[in-house]
Amino acid sequence: MDIKKITYELLQKCFIEINNDENMNQIKTYILNPLITYVIDKIYPYLVISVIIFLLTLIIAIATLILLIKK
Numbered sequence: 001m002d003i004k005k006i007t008y009e010l011l012q013k014c015f016i017e018i019n020n021d022e023n024m025n026q027i028k029t030y031i032l033n034p035l036i037t038y039v040i041d042k043i044y045p046y047l048v049i050s051v052i053i054f055l056l057t058l059i060i061a062i063a064t065l066i067l068l069i070k071k
Contacts, residue, residue, distance in 0.1 A: 017023055
């Protein structure tokens with residue numbers, strides 16, 4: 001047998017098993033959900049700081065615009 005054929009068949013069997021509903025639910029429950037939760041927990045502080053900086057910049061820009069219009 002050719003190695004490519006063996007690899008192809010092995011991958012096809014793995015894909016079939018992964019796409020099984022029971023296995024898919026286990027992958028979602030034990031791998032994907034904890035991974036997503038971990039990533040969000042790590043990114044959250046940076047996201048909050050970015051939003052605060054953006055809002056402060058927007059407020060400063062609006063205040064500057066108002067001051068320039070009033071002159």
